[in-house]
Structures are given as structure tokens and as C-alpha cells.
Amino acid sequence: MSAHHPLYEQLVGIVGKENVTDEKFALWAVYADAGIEQGNLAGIIVKPQTTQQVSLIVKLANRTKVPITIRGGGSGMPGGCSPYFPGGILMDMTDMNKIIEINEDTMVATAQGGVTFGALIKAVHEKGLDCCYGGHAIYSATLGGSVATLTCPIGAAKYGAWGEEIVCLEVVLPTGDVIRTGSDSTRVGGRFHRYGSGPDLTGMFIGDQGVLGIKTEVSVRLRLPPEAREFETYCFDNLERGTKACMELGKTGLIYDGLVIVGEHSCKQTSIKWPQIPKESKMIIMVSLEGDKETIAYYKNKLDKIAKKWDGTLAGPDPAKLPTFDLIGEHACKIRSYGVSGPINGFIPTYKLPKVATDVDQMLWEHQDLLLTQPDTGMKAWLNAAFMAKGPAVNFACRPSFISEPPQKWKQALEFWHELVNYIANQGSCPYWIGKAWTPYLTPLYRNEYYMFFKTLKQTLDPNNILNPGLFLF
Amino acid sequence: MGLEKVKNEIYRCFRCGYCREMIRDLTNTYLVCPIREELRFEHYDCRGRIAIAKAILEGNLEYSDKLVELVYMDLGCGLCKEVCPMFDWAKVDFPRVIKAWRQEIVEKGLGPLPVLKEINELTEKYGNPFGKSKDEMIRWRKGNPIPTKGETLYFAGCYASYRQPEIAKSTVNLLTKIGTPFAMMNDEQCCGTPQIWNGQTDLAGKLAINNVKAIQEAGAKKVLTTCPGCYLAFKQDYPEYVKINFEVQHITEFLEELVDKKSIEFNELNKTVTYHDPCHLGRFARIFEQPRKIIENIPGVKFIEMLRNKENAWCCGSGVVVAPAFPELSFEIAEKRIKEAMDTGAEILVTACPSCVTQLDIAAKKSKAKIEVIDIVELVERQIKK
Numbered sequence: 016m017s018a019h020h021p022l023y024e025q026l027v028g029i030v031g032k033e034n035v036t037d038e039k040f041a042l043w044a045v046y047a048d049a050g051i052e053q054g055n056l057a058g059i060i061v062k063p064q065t066t067q068q069v070s071l072i073v074k075l076a077n078r079t080k081v082p083i084t085i086r087g088g089g090s091g092m093p094g095g096c097s098p099y100f101p102g103g104i105l106m107d108m109t110d111m112n113k114i115i116e117i118n119e120d121t122m123v124a125t126a127q128g129g130v131t132f133g134a135l136i137k138a139v140h141e142k143g144l145d146c147c148y149g150g151h152a153i154y155s156a157t158l159g160g161s162v163a164t165l166t167c168p169i170g171a172a173k174y175g176a177w178g179e180e181i182v183c184l185e186v187v188l189p190t191g192d193v194i195r196t197g198s199d200s201t202r203v204g205g206r207f208h209r210y211g212s213g214p215d216l217t218g219m220f221i222g223d224q225g226v227l228g229i230k231t232e233v234s235v236r237l238r239l240p241p242e243a244r245e246f247e248t249y250c251f252d253n254l255e256r257g258t259k260a261c262m263e264l265g266k267t268g269l270i271y272d273g274l275v276i277v278g279e280h281s282c283k284q285t286s287i288k289w290p291q292i293p294k295e296s297k298m299i300i301m302v303s304l305e306g307d308k309e310t311i312a313y314y315k316n317k318l319d320k321i322a323k324k325w326d327g328t329l330a331g332p333d334p335a336k337l338p339t340f341d342l343i344g345e346h347a348c349k350i351r352s353y354g355v356s357g358p359i360n361g362f363i364p365t366y367k368l369p370k371v372a373t374d375v376d377q378m379l380w381e382h383q384d385l386l387l388t389q390p391d392t393g394m395k396a397w398l399n400a401a402f403m404a405k406g407p408a409v410n411f412a413c414r415p416s417f418i419s420e421p422p423q424k425w426k427q428a429l430e431f432w433h434e435l436v437n438y439i440a441n442q443g444s445c446p447y448w449i450g451k452a453w454t455p456y457l458t459p460l461y462r463n464e465y466y467m468f469f470k471t472l473k474q475t476l477d478p479n480n481i482l483n484p485g486l487f488l489f
Numbered sequence: 490m491g492l493e494k495v496k497n498e499i500y501r502c503f504r505c506g507y508c509r510e511m512i513r514d515l516t517n518t519y520l521v522c523p524i525r526e527e528l529r530f531e532h533y534d535c536r537g538r539i540a541i542a543k544a545i546l547e548g549n550l551e552y553s554d555k556l557v558e559l560v561y562m563d564l565g566c567g568l569c570k571e572v573c574p575m576f577d578w579a580k581v582d583f584p585r586v587i588k589a590w591r592q593e594i595v596e597k598g599l600g601p602l603p604v605l606k607e608i609n610e611l612t613e614k615y616g617n618p619f620g621k622s623k624d625e626m627i628r629w630r631k632g633n634p635i636p637t638k639g640e641t642l643y644f645a646g647c648y649a650s651y652r653q654p655e656i657a658k659s660t661v662n663l664l665t666k667i668g669t670p671f672a673m674m675n676d677e678q679c680c681g682t683p684q685i686w687n688g689q690t691d692l693a694g695k696l697a698i699n700n701v702k703a704i705q706e707a708g709a710k711k712v713l714t715t716c717p718g719c720y721l722a723f724k725q726d727y728p729e730y731v732k733i734n735f736e737v738q739h740i741t742e743f744l745e746e747l748v749d750k751k752s753i754e755f756n757e758l759n760k761t762v763t764y765h766d767p768c769h770l771g772r773f774a775r776i777f778e779q780p781r782k783i784i785e786n787i788p789g790v791k792f793i794e795m796l797r798n799k800e801n802a803w804c805c806g807s808g809v810v811v812a813p814a815f816p817e818l819s820f821e822i823a824e825k826r827i828k829e830a831m832d833t834g835a836e837i838l839v840t841a842c843p844s845c846v847t848q849l850d851i852a853a854k855k856s857k858a859k860i861e862v863i864d865i866v867e868l869v870e871r872q873i874k875k
Contacts, residue, residue: 033529034529036530036532038532038556039550039553040532040544040550040553040555040556040559041530041531041532041537043532043540043541043544043549043550044530044531044532044536044538044540044541045531045532045537045540046540046544047504047540048504049503049504049505049506060530060531062530088506088509088510089504089506089509089531089536090504090506107530107531109509109510109529109531131510131511131512133510133511133512133513134512136512136514137512137513137519140514152505152506152507152574154507154510154511154512154513154518155505155507155509155510155511355503356503419500
């Protein structure tokens, strides 16, 4: 029998034998996430059940200077939860799966970091409440992972990015110390509010890709479900005028969730599925609205006026029902049916949409020999943008389906994928799924002072560079 | 062959993780992989196993005894395929992968596991996995001679013949009561399902050829089964080995037709009943509504679904190879299913599979659950008006 990992016995001492493995096949099972970036093989997997165990593992890693890669649902796409370097500890958080509290007085739900969105939604719905949730694999993504990588949830047009939903966190710092943020930072506060009692340290951990701390408890906002949700679709034959409509809509705050199909090819392909969408469309705006019937009627009227001001034509509610509301995650997954999809996501100001979309569209069609054709729609790639609240910005996404064989073509496809990431990064995009995929492109773009501050922060909190080393080139 | 044969399935998985854990009340999906829920690590679920298979295919990982054991520690229940979010034509068919994987292991001489090897040897020698004599198969028929040739043939299968003869007896009584002429073979052999699932496909092929030949010699135009394993073997696996020129029906399909034609009537049963979908009958053969229709046609029955039902039903834990190879794990899963049945308040847990009946009945007794576990033919035979 081969020798165990050097930390095997000590990790068993912390979490028990049944929660540690260094079997080689087990390491291969977690070598990657849902993206196309390949990971490295960890040396040992540990599954903590409690915050105290997480803390002890981190302290052990510090003493022995063995790096830890933190893995939630493993359903993200940037390669953030698979080891950057081989041989370390992979901390599988999925046994931290208890919903701690659904507080109807404070309208805050608190759960361990390994709870999936699926489990949270069920628990929240059972109480007759609602919450934001998101990610391309909604039901298997974990709360802790989604705090670290951020996501663009359903309802982002109204409520903003997933980070906006986070109230308080419990975080195990890279030294093993445990802190609580927001209103829970004081001994008397409890979990009800994000701001006050000092700086917004909750925000510091949102989108940190796990380099600053391990999210062991997450408190999120709850809300009452709306009386109704309705859908509408508008088509534009001019990308610039469609973008103007998006900008105006973004400023009004009318929309609950909104998806924009961008560019000639994506629109044409979408029109195959929905014949009511004119083939010559250059942009399709699909929205959902929520509220009581009266509010929705008012919103619809305003929406119609704005769309028509910019020459939009109505294409009915049906197309909007698929990509919005509860089905967005599945829709994103279904795209994967056609090939190896490497979606590239990032926030951009809405006004940049025509240029970025046109350039990306052009790049995709110049490389169409590397893309798979979707048999039912003829689609090769899909460009879309999602409305984001709090400013005229969108979450731009490029979703190509690459061919994976022969190996030479796959190599070319991967190179092209990196080319796309590099291009989008250089357009001023703010990516949130950063991981290994964006690190080499994003980090050089940071202002020197910001990067040095971030690096100093990391070094201060994590002097031994234990947590997720390699990300952000730390 | 082996993994190479299912390479497309392996490379199609993009690791979204729905097969690791999915809770979605909109579709009644409450967790996915019974083995993963018991043992917790990623290598026990479909996504993790697919990643391991890929590592083997790409030459990054060698087989070890523990890895072989892992490959056999899978129920093949198919819920992972059910929740795979891709279009139907692109869903990752993990049960297909696991069958091919076990076949590769056998071809390489690394498997099957000893207990399964013993089952194969017994099957080869005696024609059934329990090593029982043919006399034992027909012992319960004594005093009730059944023709051995006829257009409708009841293929009882090994579980109903040797482990749950009440199911075979009920079927025979039922067919007699409703006046359907039928035959049964005296030399029925195992359908080969254990071998299809444990990788010994050469033996499965031999059994398929022998059974089809015997069925044809019996003059059967229609084969009725009470075992979803046999049913699925005939319908989906046999065509790989031999041409079939007879119709195959599960007893629930047959009975549903009679219910539709109002050819059978039932006595009242004032009991609360729930139904467990056998994986091979439900998810694999898409027979969901027929058994429910039959049960709900019994006057007085209060039918209550379990939390996880139809496409999302939780496996009984038997999984063809898991019960003999990992009995403890297998019964832990079964006990959870029994608890779910108890949560409905049901007094009777009906299923349509002799293997599920065996598994769930033992689990019910082990957990001291006050619930009767019976096969649907037993229920129908008990309630049918004479």
C-alpha cells in the first residue's frame, strides 16, 4: 500500500477517518470544476463539518505550510476551486450543509457555506418567502463558493449582483481565526444588516476567490414573493438603438430580470426557435417584471414606450420565459449539450455593448471551424448580456461551443478561448468568475497601487500564502 | 471496448454537479445519488466517477483494488441521468458508462468482485444466481400443473422463482382468475441482468441466446414478466446479442390494459397505500403511470405518493450488484426509503419488482417499520373480484 499524504493522520485527528482521503482516484474526481481550465491534482481531500474543524485545518496548514484549495459545489467555470499547484489540501466544503436559521423577523437566512442554492431555495420557499439565487448550475452551486466567486443571480436587474444579497458572513481567516462581519461583528448585533459597526468587511470577502478567507456561514436577504411575474420580449434591428433602449431601461429600475441577446448571428439563431422574432434582429431584449398586477401593468406601459422610442418591436412573452426566471440555469447548461462550452462573463458598461459584441461576434465567426454547430438552431455561439441593477451596466457573456476533437483543433480552440478572454478583459470588463481563467489577463490590468494594496492585504492576512495560492498571481 | 465505447458520454459531462446534489422542489428532486449521500465524497457520484473514467481513458490513472471496488459500488439507478440538465439527446447516460466500465474491468481480469464472480459461476452452473436446482424453481407449482408451451409465456425470473415465490404464485393465480391462457417454462434460466451489470457480458450473451431459443421453442408470442430486471434485459439488452421476435410486457402494462377495458374489478380496500418505483421499471422503461392507475382503481384505497416519486424516486439500494457486494450500504439506503414510505402514513408499500420487495421488506423489518411491503401482483390478486 502506498504511503499516505504527510498530513493524513493529523487531518484524521481533526475530522475523523471517514472525512479524509488521499486515494488517487478520489483526487482525480475533484481535479477540475465545470470550466475548460484543467486543474492540478491535490494531495489529500478533507471534508470538515464545522467551523471549528475548518479553523483547525487552516492552522495545521499554516504550521506545515501546505496550501489549501477550497472547493464548494465545484460547478463554477473559472477553475477557482481546483488546485493551482499540485499536492496540497483540497477542502471540500459540501458537508457544511446545514441551514442554520430562516429568520422571518429580520428577513435573513443563514446557512453553512456548503449549502446549495437548491437546498436554500427549498427551505425559503417552505416558509413562503423568496430569495435571489443564481449561477449557471443553480441547484448544485454552494453559497460559500458563490460568495467567493460571485455570480449574477436571477433578479439581478432589480437587485444587483449576488454580493448585494449578502448580509453577514462567518469567515475562517487564513490564520485559522474566525470572524463575523456586518451586524454580527458585535457581540450583541446578530445577523440583520450588512453596514455599520465599521467598514464593510463582508464586501471584502465577496468575489475574493477564496484567497482572503473561507466562508463558513453566509447570511442572505429574504423577501416576500411577488404577487405575479410577467414576461415580455422586444426586438431591435439596430444594435446601437437597442443598446440605447437597454441603457434607458437600466436607469428606470423597472425590470426584475432581463436578458439581452446580442448580435446578428445570436439573434438569427434565436429566431429559429421563436419565429415571432424577426430574422433581421440585431438585439433581443427579454425581460421579466414583478409586482402586483397594477404595478406590472404600469411597468409594461413604460417598458413599451421606451422600447418603441428606440424602434423596438414586440415579440410577446414566450421567448422571455425560457432564459429568465427559474430556467436560466438550465438554459445555460443546455448550451453545453452541443460541445465544450467556455463561457466568458464579465460586467461592462452598457454603452460598450455594441463594440464588444460586434468585435466578439467577428472573432467567433473568423474561428467558426473551431466551433460546433447546434443541430436544431444552427447556432455556433451565443452572445448575451444580463441587466444589472444600480447603474447602466450589463453582465456580458460569450458562450461558444467548441469542438473537442481532433486534439489539434481542441488545442486551437483553447488558444482561441484565451484570446477571447484577453480581448474581453482589455475592454474594461469586470469579471467575477476569475479563478485560473482570468488571473493571467486581469492581474496585469490592475492599477499598480491597487494590486500592491491587495497583495499587502493578502500577505497580512495570509503570511504563508495558504489559501488558494496562485489566484491573482499571489 | 469498455470505456472507449462510452467515450462520448464521458466527454459530454461538463461537471455542472447536478448529479452531485440537486434539490429542486419544482421538479420534486430531493438529492440525486444514494451512494454519495451515504459516503459523501465526490468520487461516489456520477460527476466524480466520470472524471475518474476520463483519467483512466487518458492514461493518467491506473486501476487499483479500491478503484475496482468503487466501480462496483454504484447502483445504476439512473437518477443522475434523469437530472442531467442537457437536452435529452445529450444527457450523460451514466448507467451505460458503469456497465461498460465493469465490462472493461472484467476484460482486464480485474473483476468482478469475488461475491459477484461467485454469482456468475453459480449462474453458469445452475442457470440462476442462487445456485438452486431446477426442481426448486418449479416446486411451488406442484399440484398446479402449468403448460410449458403457449402463446403467452410468464417468465418469472430468478427472484420470483426462488426468493419471492409468492409473487410468482400470485401472478399464476391472477392469470388463471382472469382467464388468460399462459405457459411457464420448466427450465427458465437467469435473464442475465446480474451479468449485464457486473461486466460478465459474455455470460449475459449466452443466457440471452438460451432464453430466447427456449421462449421461441415454447411458441410464445408474448412474454410477461414481473421482474423489471428481466423486462429490461429482454427489451433493451438482448437485442445486442440476439434477435427477438416476441412481444415483452411487464405485468403492470398487462394489468393496465385490463383496467382500461374494465375487464377486472376489485374488492374494496380501506388502506393507505404508497408506491415505490423500481429504477429499472420507472426511469429505465418509463413505466410510471400504469402501476399507479392499477392501485388507484382499487376502491377505498387512499394513495399517497412518497416525497421522491416517478422520475425522481429514490433507489431501494439493491442496484443488482450493490446488494450482494455491499449489503450494509445497500440496507442503509433501503431503510431511508422505508422511512420515506412511513412518512406518507401508508400501511402498504407496493412496488413492482421482486428484488425491490426483498430489499424493502428486509429493511422494513430491520427498522421495525409497521408497513407491509408487497408486489403489485400480490395486491391485485388479493383484491380482484373472483
